[in-house]
Amino acid sequence: MEFAYIPSPSSGVVHLGPLPLRGYAFCIILGVFVAVWYGNKRWIARGGKAGTVADISVWAVPFGLVGGRLYHVITDYQLYFSDGKNWVDAFKIWEGGLGIWGAIAFGAVGAWIGCRRRGIPLPAYADAIAPAIVLAQAIGRWGNWFNQELYGKATDLPWAVEISDGVNREGGTYHPTFLYESLWCVGVALLVVWADRRFKLGHGRAFALYVAAYCVGRSWIEYMRVDEAHHVLGLRLNVWTAIIVFVLAVVYIVISARIRPGREEIVEPDRETLGKDAKAKTEDGDAEVELKKGDEPETAGAGADAAPDAESSSDTAAAKNA
Numbered sequence: 001m002e003f004a005y006i007p008s009p010s011s012g013v014v015h016l017g018p019l020p021l022r023g024y025a026f027c028i029i030l031g032v033f034v035a036v037w038y039g040n041k042r043w044i045a046r047g048g049k050a051g052t053v054a055d056i057s058v059w060a061v062p063f064g065l066v067g068g069r070l071y072h073v074i075t076d077y078q079l080y081f082s083d084g085k086n087w088v089d090a091f092k093i094w095e096g097g098l099g100i101w102g103a104i105a106f107g108a109v110g111a112w113i114g115c116r117r118r119g120i121p122l123p124a125y126a127d128a129i130a131p132a133i134v135l136a137q138a139i140g141r142w143g144n145w146f147n148q149e150l151y152g153k154a155t156d157l158p159w160a161v162e163i164s165d166g167v168n169r170e171g172g173t174y175h176p177t178f179l180y181e182s183l184w185c186v187g188v189a190l191l192v193v194w195a196d197r198r199f200k201l202g203h204g205r206a207f208a209l210y211v212a213a214y215c216v217g218r219s220w221i222e223y224m225r226v227d228e229a230h231h232v233l234g235l236r237l238n239v240w241t242a243i244i245v246f247v248l249a250v251v252y253i254v255i256s257a258r259i260r261p262g263r264e265e266i267v268e269p270d271r272e273t274l275g276k277d278a279k280a281k282t283e284d285g286d287a288e289v290e291l292k293k294g295d296e297p298e299t300a301g302a303g304a305d306a307a308p309d310a311e312s313s314s315d316t317a318a319a320k321n322a
Helices: 023-045 052-075 087-091 100-118 122-140 142-147 177-199 205-224 237-259 271-321
Strands: 013-016 019-022 161-163 172-174
Touching (some): 019 023, 023 052, 023 122, 023 142, 052 100, 052 122, 100 237, 122 142, 122 177, 122 205, 142 177, 177 205, 205 237
Antiparallel strands (some): 013 019, 161 172
16 A cells, blocks of 8 residues: 655646746756856855856856757667657757766866866866756756656655656656655765865866766666666666766876865966956067167167277377377
């Protein structure tokens, strides 16, 4: 007998008049706003300027969305390009399907572009926003609850999620893997914040810690899921991805700590100061050039004045000899 469970929404869409508000999209958007807000607070605490995180997110967020969708479509191509499927559905991002691996990879490219435009070191920026990103993931995972997707194995636990009958799914109560991952992400955020304060992580190590910790949780949560996925050597593809990324993150932490210990002292240069310094250097250079140009006539004049003196001396000497 089922005493308790987490009910799922009967529909993933709420209509506000003629406008449909999709739960999945709402969770993604809310996560982005929280990430920008909290990331901005951490960036300012690191010595950066207010508004920088929002400016760079203009590059990072679109790249991340494209990368997340590409990873999902490529790794689950059969959902869109097999017989009886419509390839146009690959563009319906509001129906779910964002791979975090692609989102982080492409989002990093976008962040790199934004950082270069402002003269900011990407590792320092990544350290500041790492907890903000994982909190955005925690919020975004609730979009799977709205879509009744990515649940785990059947269970009668009190916190099981109720899934209704639908296309390619059987009604019942299942492990709420979206909830497990959301809670894990909150724990990762707290871990990174604590470690960053305790050990003064810098040069990308706080971000690498977030990646490694997330991969640990994703590996066991992925193992619980029952949705269709590609397998390699008996393990789901995302499990292998988590293992590989975890190893790379740990290696980066170790090597980075040896090569660049400590934390960056300056994370965002003052553009006005840099502009004044550059102008001052330019003016100094121009003044030096003008000074050199002004010296030449004086030297020439001195030579011309010296010539008559030499000639007079010669005449005097000749007169004495005569």
